[in-house]
Amino acid sequence: MSDLTADEAELWHLWKSAADAVRTRIGDELAAATGLSDPDFGVLSRLIDLGAGTLRQNELAASMGWHRSRLSHQLTRMEERGHVTRTAVPGGVQVAATSAGAAAIAAARPVHAAAVRAHLAALVPPAQRAEFAATLRRLGEAATAD
Amino acid sequence: MSDLTADEAELWHLWKSAADAVRTRIGDELAAATGLSDPDFGVLSRLIDLGAGTLRQNELAASMGWHRSRLSHQLTRMEERGHVTRTAVPGGVQVAATSAGAAAIAAARPVHAAAVRAHLAALVPPAQRAEFAATLRRLGEAATAD
DNA sequence: AAAGATTGAAGGTTCAATCTTA
DNA sequence: TAAGATTGAACCTTCAATCTTT
Numbered sequence: 272m273s274d275l276t277a278d279e280a281e282l283w284h285l286w287k288s289a290a291d292a293v294r295t296r297i298g299d300e301l302a303a304a305t306g307l308s309d310p311d312f313g314v315l316s317r318l319i320d321l322g323a324g325t326l327r328q329n330e331l332a333a334s335m336g337w338h339r340s341r342l343s344h345q346l347t348r349m350e351e352r353g354h355v356t357r358t359a360v361p362g363g364v365q366v367a368a369t370s371a372g373a374a375a376i377a378a379a380r381p382v383h384a385a386a387v388r389a390h391l392a393a394l395v396p397p398a399q400r401a402e403f404a405a406t407l408r409r410l411g412e413a414a415t416a417d
Numbered sequence: 418m419s420d421l422t423a424d425e426a427e428l429w430h431l432w433k434s435a436a437d438a439v440r441t442r443i444g445d446e447l448a449a450a451t452g453l454s455d456p457d458f459g460v461l462s463r464l465i466d467l468g469a470g471t472l473r474q475n476e477l478a479a480s481m482g483w484h485r486s487r488l489s490h491q492l493t494r495m496e497e498r499g500h501v502t503r504t505a506v507p508g509g510v511q512v513a514a515t516s517a518g519a520a521a522i523a524a525a526r527p528v529h530a531a532a533v534r535a536h537l538a539a540l541v542p543p544a545q546r547a548e549f550a551a552t553l554r555r556l557g558e559a560a561t562a563d
Numbered sequence: 564a565a566a567g568a569t570t571g572a573a574g575g576t577t578c579a580a581t582c583t584t585a
Numbered sequence: 586t587a588a589g590a591t592t593g594a595a596c597c598t599t600c601a602a603t604c605t606t607t
Contacts, residue, residue, distance in 0.1 A: 273527075273530065274526070274527075274530055275530045275533060275534065275538070278538075278546070279530075279533065279534060279538040281550065282537065282538055282541065282546070282549075282550055282553075283533045283537060283538070285550055285553040285554055285557060286439070286537055286553055288553075288557035289553040289554075289556035289557040290436040290439075290440065291557075292556060292557045292558075293432065293436075293556055294436065308596075308597080309597095310596095310597070310598095327567095328567080328568075329566085329567060329568085332567095338598090338599075338600090339566095339567070339568060339569085340568085340569075340570085340598090340599075340600080340601095341597085341598060341599075342568090343568060343569055343570085344569090344570090344597075344598080345597080345598095347569090348595090348596075348597085361606090361607085362566085362567075362606080362607070363566090363567055363568080363606090364567080364568070380420070381419075381420075384419065384420055384421045384425075387421060387425065387429045388421065388425060390556075391428065391429060391432055391556065392421070392424075392425040392428055392429070394552070394555045394556050395428065395552055396552070399548055399552060400424070400428070402545055402548070403428075403549065403552060404427065404428060404431055406540070406541055406542070406545060406549060407428075407431040407432055407434075407435040408431055408435075409540045410435035410438060410439055410536075410537065410540050411431060411434035411435040411437075411438045412438075454574075454575080455575095456574090456575070456576095473589095474589075474590075475588085475589060475590085478589095484576090484577075484578090485588095485589070485590060485591085486576090486577075486578080486579095486590085486591075486592085487575090487576060487577075488590090489590060489591055489592085490575075490576080490591090490592090491575080491576095493591090494573090494574070494575085507584090507585075508584080508585065508588085508589075509584095509585095509588085509589055509590075510589080510590070
């Protein structure tokens, strides 16, 4: 009901800036070095890691926590870019990384790892890491009964 | 270069989930209760706080750290929704909140404050707040020479 | 009917190109 | 010319409506 305290407002501002900066920096480095967007990277990663390059569209969506429609739109774009193919199979659609898609994700992995390290992991002091992780876990958890 | 360690990967995953959850929850509550999107809220807040309801478009963009084009697109939509007006003035454009816009932001403020408190501030333990803020500040700061 | 998937529209962001005006 | 602003295209996300197949 009442306004935020100065402390709360500062925390909110710092949080927004940090969330924005980390997302932007990692995404920009990934795109600049590999041409893959963040969603591209996520989709290709799961195809390779979970399905050795191919998964049912439905499983892919579930593994990413995405709605059908979001994945459908994303795959339409990735298909046009030559990263994946879609094939109708009984009961759904089979998604497969193309060789270009596999090559792109292979090239992108070390770039992504380096960016995560540089823009996130390296900036959290070792002594604080456990507590920081615990707080993040609390923030990410499903809201309890309001 | 090398892969992320298990700790680094976990931190990255927790960070992404938390950033996503906080943004989504606050944005959803704001939209559900007031019809304002996050960008709408930001624009109207600054118009009221910095300019008593009206600012030069250029100043508005600078105060938000937005590119001209982003603000231009956003204002086009907000004008259509009746939240702001734009008027040509010597050297630029004057943006003003309409009475509907002013009413919307007045109604939205307590909702936003409550959401920030519920989904962010209240979940950071008081004992950890200072260190947490310091880490966020480090994450948000401009990258030093790479 | 139910599950899997697609589609279109609207909102948002970014980039490059363009227009306008001081 | 340079600063302020707009525009269009491409990308992404969400929602609701609509197939399509089992």
